[in-house]
Amino acid sequence: MPSDGMLSIGELAEHAGVTVKTVRFYSDRGLLPEAARSTGGHRRYGPEAVERLRLIRSLRALDLPVTDIDRALDREDALDDVIAGQLEELGSRLAALRWRQAALRLLRDCTPEERADRLRLIGAFPGGAVPPGTAALARYWRRVLPLRLPARQVSWIIDAAVPQPPADPTPAQVLAFARLHALATAPCPPGHDSRPPPPERDPEYRPSVLYDGLGEAYQLAAPALRAGRSPHEGEALDCFVSAYAHAHGARDTPTFRRRLSLRLDRSAHPVMERYWQLAGELATPQDPTLGAAQEWLRAALDAGVPGRRV
Incomplete structure (x- = not known):
């Protein structure tokens, strides 16, 4: 080290174990401030530049962009933000790679006929995004839910009903997510409404009351679903029946339960049943779908109900 403590660009490069070109690159971009210039106009750096340059090299080894390094060096607290941002970005990139890997395996392990269908399904994701987004599924639920539901109800139903793409899918x-996306984006046949029709001859029907009650019933049934217990009577079923009764201005009686059992059978919709089947393939046993809760409560x-077959 020179007696005055100042380093030339070559000396700094030697001390930090980098090339002169590297020092000049970071210096030109303001990451490595010059302490002074010699009488001949050559760059001179203070002794602290060695540690700063080593820090820059470490951050670059982690593939941090130069702009993020500049921000991290500018403020002591900025490095935490830069690291958090990089971890989030890396997580997204890893998820995309896992989805690509699983999709390629899906295409590899099938017949030529299946491959054509699977390519069509995967190619239908918006922008070819992998993993895909969930906006189409959210739009599907806004289309099928009854009109004039309060915004808070629409919000919780969509949050609960739309499965998130697994971070590390099989x-x-x-395939299940691709089929679910295709189901949700399929055009409705002309003259058909996706929304369930209001019950006939029931001017008192209040869907907002029904969905509030169903949300509570689903939460009560969830522990039994997670534990794998068979459908049975209890608080969850009482809440389930009460939701329908109050929504229709009725009382929970044996006659009402029998009529409700028959009505739910008649109102079963194959498209919705398929939706919940596919959503179930994306769920875990510890996170049952609303469809699984509905089926469990219907079975209970x-x-x-005397004479009903489970």
Whole structure:
């Protein structure tokens, strides 16, 4: 080290173990401020430049962009933000790679006929995004939910009903999500409304009351679903029946339960049943779908109605 403590660009490069070209690159971009210039106009750096240059090299080794390094060096607290941002970005990139890997395996392990169909399904994701977004599924639910539901109800239903793409999917889950996306974006046949029709001859029907009650019933049924217990009578079923009764201005009686059991059978919709089947393939046992909760409660209701087959 020179007696005055100042380093030339060559000396700094030697001390930090980099090339002169590297020092000049970071210096030109303001990451490595010059302490002074010699009488001949050559760059001179203070001794602190060695540690700063080593820090820059470490951050670049982690593939941090130069702009982020500049921000991290400018403020002591900025490095935490830069690291958090990079971890988030890396997580997204890893998820995309896992989805690509699972999708490629899905295409590899099938017949030529299946491959054509699977390519069509995967190619239908908006912008070819992998993993895909969930906006189409959210739009589907806004289309099928009854009109004039309060915004808070629409919000919780969509949050609960729209499965998120798994971070590390299996090929089967890629296929299930692709099929779910195709189901949700399929055009409605002319003259058909996706929304369930209001019950006939029931001017008192209040869908907002129904969905509030169903949300509570689903939460009560969730522990039994997670534990794998068979459908049975109890608080969850009582809440389920009460939701329908109050929504229709009725009382929970044995006659009402029998009528409700029959009505739910008649109102079963194959498209919605398919939706929940596919959503179930993306769920975990610890996170049952609303569809699974609805089926469990329907089975519990049928089990308590004389003459009904579960």
